[in-house]
Amino acid sequence: MGESILTASQAYIPLEAYILVSLIMFFAGVYGFLVRRSVLLMLISVELMLNAADLNFAAINRYLYPEHSEGFFFALFTIAIAACETAVAIAIFINAYRNLQSVKVNSISTLKE
Amino acid sequence: MQYALVILLLPLLNFLVTGLMDTRWKARVAGTISTVAIAVITLLSYVTAYEYFTTRFQDGSYQAFIPFELNWLRFTDTLQVKLGLLLDPISVMMLVVVTTVSLMVHLYSLSYMKGERGFERYYAFLSLFTFSMLGLVVATNIFQMYIFWELVGVSSYLLIGFYYTRPAAVAAAKKAFIVTRFADLFFLAGILLLSYYTQTFDFTALTSGDGRMFGTIGSLTFMGGSVLSWAMALIFIGGAGKSALFPLHIWLPDAMEGPTPVSALIHAATMVVAGVYLVARLFPVYAVQTPEVLHGIAYTGLFTALFSAVIACVQTDIKRVLAFSTISQIGFMMVGLGVSGYGAHEGLGYMASLFHLFTHAMFKALLFLGAGSVIHAVHSNSMDDMGQLRKRMPVTHLTFLVACLAIAGIPPFSGFFSKDEILAAAFHFSPPVGWILSGIAGLTAFYMFRLYYNIFWNDKPPTSRHAEHPVHESPALMTLPLIVLALITLVAGFIPFGRFVTSDRGLYTISLDWQVAASSILIALAGIGLATVLYRRNNDKPARLKLKFAGLHEAATHRFYIDEIYLFLTKKVVFNSISRPLAWFDRHIVDGFMNLLATVSNRVSVRIKGIQSGHIQQYAWVFLFATLAIAGILLFVV
Amino acid sequence: MAQQVVFIILSLVIAFFSVMAVNSKHVIRSTVYLLFVFLATAGLYLLLGYYYLFGVQVAVYAGGIMILFIFAIFLTNKPIDYETTKLPVSKIIAALTAVGGIALSAHVVYYNIRRVATLGPIADLNPQQLGHVMLGTEKYNYLLAFETLSVLLLACVVGAITVARKR
Numbered sequence: 028m029g030e031s032i033l034t035a036s037q038a039y040i041p042l043e044a045y046i047l048v049s050l051i052m053f054f055a056g057v058y059g060f061l062v063r064r065s066v067l068l069m070l071i072s073v074e075l076m077l078n079a080a081d082l083n084f085a086a087i088n089r090y091l092y093p094e095h096s097e098g099f100f101f102a103l104f105t106i107a108i109a110a111c112e113t114a115v116a117i118a119i120f121i122n123a124y125r126n127l128q129s130v131k132v133n134s135i136s137t138l139k140e
Numbered sequence: 141m142q143y144a145l146v147i148l149l150l151p152l153l154n155f156l157v158t159g160l161m162d163t164r165w166k167a168r169v170a171g172t173i174s175t176v177a178i179a180v181i182t183l184l185s186y187v188t189a190y191e192y193f194t195t196r197f198q199d200g201s202y203q204a205f206i207p208f209e210l211n212w213l214r215f216t217d218t219l220q221v222k223l224g225l226l227l228d229p230i231s232v233m234m235l236v237v238v239t240t241v242s243l244m245v246h247l248y249s250l251s252y253m254k255g256e257r258g259f260e261r262y263y264a265f266l267s268l269f270t271f272s273m274l275g276l277v278v279a280t281n282i283f284q285m286y287i288f289w290e291l292v293g294v295s296s297y298l299l300i301g302f303y304y305t306r307p308a309a310v311a312a313a314k315k316a317f318i319v320t321r322f323a324d325l326f327f328l329a330g331i332l333l334l335s336y337y338t339q340t341f342d343f344t345a346l347t348s349g350d351g352r353m354f355g356t357i358g359s360l361t362f363m364g365g366s367v368l369s370w371a372m373a374l375i376f377i378g379g380a381g382k383s384a385l386f387p388l389h390i391w392l393p394d395a396m397e398g399p400t401p402v403s404a405l406i407h408a409a410t411m412v413v414a415g416v417y418l419v420a421r422l423f424p425v426y427a428v429q430t431p432e433v434l435h436g437i438a439y440t441g442l443f444t445a446l447f448s449a450v451i452a453c454v455q456t457d458i459k460r461v462l463a464f465s466t467i468s469q470i471g472f473m474m475v476g477l478g479v480s481g482y483g484a485h486e487g488l489g490y491m492a493s494l495f496h497l498f499t500h501a502m503f504k505a506l507l508f509l510g511a512g513s514v515i516h517a518v519h520s521n522s523m524d525d526m527g528q529l530r531k532r533m534p535v536t537h538l539t540f541l542v543a544c545l546a547i548a549g550i551p552p553f554s555g556f557f558s559k560d561e562i563l564a565a566a567f568h569f570s571p572p573v574g575w576i577l578s579g580i581a582g583l584t585a586f587y588m589f590r591l592y593y594n595i596f597w598n599d600k601p602p603t604s605r606h607a608e609h610p611v612h613e614s615p616a617l618m619t620l621p622l623i624v625l626a627l628i629t630l631v632a633g634f635i636p637f638g639r640f641v642t643s644d645r646g647l648y649t650i651s652l653d654w655q656v657a658a659s660s661i662l663i664a665l666a667g668i669g670l671a672t673v674l675y676r677r678n679n680d681k682p683a684r685l686k687l688k689f690a691g692l693h694e695a696a697t698h699r700f701y702i703d704e705i706y707l708f709l710t711k712k713v714v715f716n717s718i719s720r721p722l723a724w725f726d727r728h729i730v731d732g733f734m735n736l737l738a739t740v741s742n743r744v745s746v747r748i749k750g751i752q753s754g755h756i757q758q759y760a761w762v763f764l765f766a767t768l769a770i771a772g773i774l775l776f777v778v
Numbered sequence: 779m780a781q782q783v784v785f786i787i788l789s790l791v792i793a794f795f796s797v798m799a800v801n802s803k804h805v806i807r808s809t810v811y812l813l814f815v816f817l818a819t820a821g822l823y824l825l826l827g828y829y830y831l832f833g834v835q836v837a838v839y840a841g842g843i844m845i846l847f848i849f850a851i852f853l854t855n856k857p858i859d860y861e862t863t864k865l866p867v868s869k870i871i872a873a874l875t876a877v878g879g880i881a882l883s884a885h886v887v888y889y890n891i892r893r894v895a896t897l898g899p900i901a902d903l904n905p906q907q908l909g910h911v912m913l914g915t916e917k918y919n920y921l922l923a924f925e926t927l928s929v930l931l932l933a934c935v936v937g938a939i940t941v942a943r944k945r
Contacts, residue, residue: 040785045822046887051793052815054876059800061760061872067805067850069756071812074843075796078819081835089826096903096911100920102831106838107927111934113843117850118942124854125944132756768879775886 045086053079066123066130070116077109141207144188144225147181147235148278151271154178159264170260171253174267175246181274182239189232193640196227201645204228204344206280218339224280226343229641230420230494234277237498240628241409241505242270244621248509249401251617252516262302262399269295273410277417281341282331282375285418289327289382292411293320299406300398312394319391323381330374333367347424369430376419376437383415383470386444390703392467396459396521400512403459408466408508409501416473416497423490423643427482438478438569442576445471447700449583453590454696457521458511461591462504465547468584469500475577476562479569480643487643488568491650492561495637499554502632503546506625510540513614513622514595523594527678530596532611535619537596539626544592546629548585549664554632556661557650563660564653574656578663585667593675785825791818809847816840830908 052075059072081102088098124130154177158170196203209224246266253262272291279285294317301313335341337360360367377388384392395407406412419426419437426434445468452464473493480489513536518526530537546555559581567574613619638648674681686693695701751758792815799811820835903911912924 040782040825043887044785044789045826047884048789048792048822050880050883050887052796052819054880055796055800057764057879058872058876061757061764061875062869063800065805067847067854068800068808071808071847072800074812074839075799075815078816078839082819082822085823085826085828085831089828095918097918099828099831099903100911100923102828103834104920104923104927106834107931110838110842111930113846114934114938115941117846118938120850121853121942130854764875764879768875768882771882775882 042086042090045090046083049079049082049086052076052082064131066120066132069132070113070120074109074113077105081105141188141191141205141227143184144227144278145208147184147188147239148225148271148274150177150181151267151274155264155267155271158260158267161260161264167259168250170263171246171250174263175243175250177267178239178243178246178270181270182243185232185235185239188227189236192227192232193229200647202229202640203645206344209280216339219335219341221283221341222281223284225278226280227278229645230417231277233494233498233641234417235274237501238270238273238277238410241405241501242266242273244505244509244625245401245405248404248512248618248621249399251615252401252512253399256399258302262299265295265298265302266402266405269299269406269411273414276414279343281343282335282346282422283341285421286324286328286331289378289414290324292406292414293317293324293382296320296395296406296411299402300395302399302402303397306397308394309397312391312397316391316395319388320381323378323388326374327378327381330371330376330378333371333374337367337371343421346422365432366430369433372422372426372430372433373436375422376415376433379415379418380440381415382418383412383474384467385415385440385470385474386447386467387702389444389448389467390699390706393460393463393699396457396463400459400508400515403463404505404508404512407463408504412466412470413473413497413501416470416477416493419474419477420490420494423477423480424482426477427480427643434478434480436478438475438573441471441474441476441478442573443471444468445475445580446576446583449580449587451696451699452587453583454693456523458514458523458526458591458595459508459521461523461587462507462511465507465584465588466504468580469496469504469547472559472562472577472580473497473500475573476565479565479573482643485648487648488561489565490643491638491641491648492558492565494641496555496558496562498637499546499558499629499632502625503543503553503555503629506539506543506622506629507547509618509622509625510536510543513618514540516614516618517611523591526595527598528596529611533596533613535613535622539619539622540592540596542626542629544588547588548668549581549660550668551657551661552630552633554629556657557633557652558637560652560657560660561650564656567653567656578660581660582663582667585664586671589668589671590675593671597676599678781825784821788818788821788825791815792822805851806848809844809851812847813840813844816844830903830905 056072056075056079059075060069063069063072084098084102084105088096088102092098120130127134154174158174161170192205193202196205205227207225207227209222211220212223213221215221246263249262249266253259256262269292272288272295275288276285276292279288297313297317300316301309303309331341334346338346340346362370365373379385381388392407392412396403398407426437448464448467448471452461452468455461455464473496476489476493476496478489480487480491480493482490513533514526514529515521517529517533520526542553546553549556549559551557563574563577563581566577636650638650642648674685698704751762795811795814795818799808799815802808802811816835816839820832820840823829823832823835911919913919913921915921
């Protein structure tokens with residue numbers, strides 16, 4: 028349906044642009060993961076990184092192998108897995124909060140023993 | 141004859157059942173189960189023996205028969221370790237001996253060991269021993285024999301150390317184990333040498349008379365002897381350790397620390413004759429391939445017989461007298477084997493030796509069980525505490541007398557016949573050997589009757605012990621085995637043994653050599669007469685004799701200082717010159733190196749412990765930097 | 779031209795809100811910024827011609843996951859929960875590292891991908907084809923992954939309930 032619109036103008040947006048956007052998103056996630064003390068915020072950072080990876084899959088698939096759709100499906104499955112991961116992680120956080128009254132990452136270090 | 145397998149498996153099963161049995165169960169249950177099991181396998185062995193000797197006689201000789209065999213370890217196509225049952229005349233004969241004596245001992249122990257702590261443990265060990273001994277005698281190959289050989293060693297160790305709270309028993313158990321194990325080292329070396337060159341473990345192959353397999357090994361020489369001779373000599377050393385031949389006899393007298401029925405079963409009737417059985421098993425190889433080793437065996441046996449007979453004359457502990465007597469009699473058997481040749485008439489010594497093994501097992505078990513009965517009544521091992529027991533213990537007295545007459549070689553008791561054959565074979569081999577052996581037979585008669593008179597006649601002043609414990613006859617459960625064994629001893633001499641067991645499995649008719657028989661009876665009577673004069677009544681003749689031969693007496697009492705020599709060799713020479721430097725090396729160099737490693741890793745881990753902080757963000761930092769660094773290196777450096 | 783304008787706007791939105799999401803003091807604000815990032819990414823998918831992916835992104839990320847986050851914040855945080863520990867040094871190092879990472883990656887991308895990028899005709903999979911690919915067993919079909927994922931989802935549901943329920 029949108030083929031006629033897109034084909035004409037696609038050439039003007041280079042692949043590197045997409046990758047740059049995803050890079051920024053990814054390293055924002057890295058930064059957040061490293062400096063934030065709240066586990067929720069760390070989870071948000073992880074979501075950012077996953078999202079960046081999805082975007083990369085989609086963009087590279089579209090630009091380099093338009094006749095295939097592996098990247099597309101990878102992105103699709105990654106989204107599903109991210110949903111799972113978030114659900115479990117949040118369940119763990121709620122449990123931890125119930126026991127420790129805190130969601131600060133430094134307080135959750137008893138597993139090392 | 142597939143059922144022969146049951147003979148082997150039932151004691152093992154019984155060992156597991158009684159060994160794992162809950163100790164809250166009545167100890168009597170364990171004893172009963174074991175005794176019933178032994179009775180069953182005894183019956184089975186009799187059936188096996190009957191069937192074997194009636195059906196397996198073909199082409200003028202008994203055919204070896206293997207009802208069951210399992211290929212266990214496969215090294216090469218020819219060199220395989222199998223587990224199986226080999227039935228041939230000697231193994232069937234041994235089956236009968238082992239199960240009979242074992243049954244008697246089981247019955248006897250029901251009463252003798254009553255109320256002991258660890259009653260069911262005792263029976264479990266007895267079953268283990270019976271299993272191992274039976275496995276040893278029916279072994280189809282030398283490797284299986286070695287396995288069971290070690291197993292009997294273990295069970296012997298366990299049973300000698302049965303009273304593990306007594307330091308002497310523990311020490312004796314250790315001594316027995318170490319000495320026999322030391323000898324078994326040579327045995328193993330011999331097995332490996334032999335099987336390496338002949339490419340087989342099988343007895344049937346080794347003793348088939350096919351000399352080709354010894355072609356290479358016979359021509360190789362090492363230090364003046366052929367490798368085959370060395371191998372066979374090494375194997376004999378293993379047998380000598382188990383059979384307590386000089387100079388490896390030192391463990392047997394100490395082994396008397398175990399319960400008396402155990403001494404009867406293991407250290408008189410069955411296990412100690414394993415060495416004789418081993419030589420008999422490999423006899424064709426010894427006789428045909430390495431006669432010089434066989435002669436060595438004869439002289440070792442002769443010296444052992446003489447040496448231990450002398451010691452037996454002065455011991456005061458009745459079990460030790462019997463122990464030295466056992467060593468001496470095993471010496472007899474070894475002489476019998478050693479002087480024998482291979483073949484129908486040449487093999488007289490072989491037949492005589494195994495005949496003596498058979499009769500000796502019966503009357504020596506009887507002697508030990510009788511001694512146990514006396515000890516049970518008197519609560520002492522020393523003959524100084526005994527005397528005048530013949531009225532109070534009539535059954536024990538009579539059966540003991542029968543056994544003494546048998547071992548002294550008085551007809552018509554079984555020992556006369558077998559010993560006479562050995563003497564005849566020895567005279568045939570060389571008259572001096574024959575005369576020495578006859579002399580030893582006289583000594584045997586002397587020390588046995590010294591023992592007999594000291595226990596049952598000599599009216600020594602009664603010790604205080606007597607007054608407290610009125611001595612009376614043992615219960616029926618103990619006297620029954622004595623009576624059975626005495627009956628066997630009475631009739632066993634008339635068994636036409638040569639029709640069953642000969643060196644080439646053919647038939648041989650025993651004919652008494654009256655010249656030899658007459659001289660040996662005379663010598664035996666002389667020994668008995670001397671003992672009667674000296675020990676029948678309490679007098680001062682033994683003391684005066686003792687003074688006259690003070691030096692010899694002292695030396696014999698201390699068993700010719702063999703134990704001291706061993707102690708000197710091990711403690712002073714081996715410990716100081718070999719063990720101590722090795723121990724120093726081990727403690728300082730080997731352990732030091734290990735300690736160094738431990739210390740270093742300890743220090744290092746203390747340092748790096750902080751990395752494992754449990755803080756996830758630290759890990760993330762490390763992970764990120766490492767990833768970036770690797771990416772950078774891959775991009776710009778490589 | 780219009781595509782480029784849209785792309786630039788979306789890119790700026792993504793870049794800005796990503797950084798804001800990880801820098802905001804309030805967790806709830808971070809979540810809202812994250813929502814914007816997700817929506818903008820969905821827009822990029824649209825721009826790439828992946829309509830189905832756009833739908834999934836909006837429904838699962840912007841819809842489902844966001845709700846989860848918001849619930850989690852309500853359940854765990856006090857009304858106003860600030861970052862209590864501030865370590866400016868580590869923040870600066872992390873920022874520098876992130877920028878360094880961007881630079882490194884951009885360097886790689888610039889010198890490698892630009893030259894091979896070509897553009898083919900755009901044709902999104904229609905839902906029928908999509909279904910065939912998802913549930914097909916041929917080459918480039920994803921039945922196994924699909925089923926595995928369904929099992930994983932089930933496990934997650936069970937796991938989440940088990941972990942979070944009150945004892």
